[in-house]
Amino acid sequence: ATYPVLPTNGLAQLRIINPRDCHLPVxxxxxxxxxEPFGMWKDTSAIVTGNxxxxxxxxxxxxxxxxxxxxFIMAVENQATTYVLEYTTPYGYRDRVGRTEDGNPAIRVLTYNTLNPFAKTKVELSGVDHVFKTKRMGPRVARKTTLAEFSPGKYRVKVNGKKVGEITMRRGGVYTLQVL
Known part of the structure; x- marks a missing residue:
């Protein structure tokens, strides 16, 4: 069994997600x-006291x-924080990296929409009665949903009613599904 690396006293975790279909030098x-396109950079052991x-x-x-x-991005002691670098200010959120209580996988959806300043996105997974929804608000292009817990397995993914692919979620995993 593998166990996640959790943030602890004296350390912070940082993740930066590139939700674009292009290489992003940072x-x-x-x-x-x-x-990489749709890639992620992480530092799971940034030495930090406080913020x-x-x-x-x-x-x-x-x-x-x-x-x-x-x-600037903020590293917070004993916390995992994920950022999306936007053209104005970074979009950041406190992340959950630990397993769920019963070990089932959990997933959130991160949407990135530059086309419509008030875009609504709906993401559905096959075989479950749960819909992820985001709504872009003005200049901010990144949005995330709350985590939802599911049974391990393979799910077909629909975005705004259109089938776009599949995702496999394994026991103990915490996932971020990126939608462009």
């Missing part, structure tokens, strides 16, 4: 990496945006 605290502001620089030129966007 520099985080003077460390440069390239986020610590970490500088970043992102080059959105390969994604149709400006070259150098700078800002």
């Amino acid at each position: 520099t985080i605290n003077n460390h440069t990496t390239i986020l 610590h502001s970490i500088p970043f620089r992102a080059d959105f030129s390969q994604c149709g945006g400006r070259k150098n966007i700078t800002g």
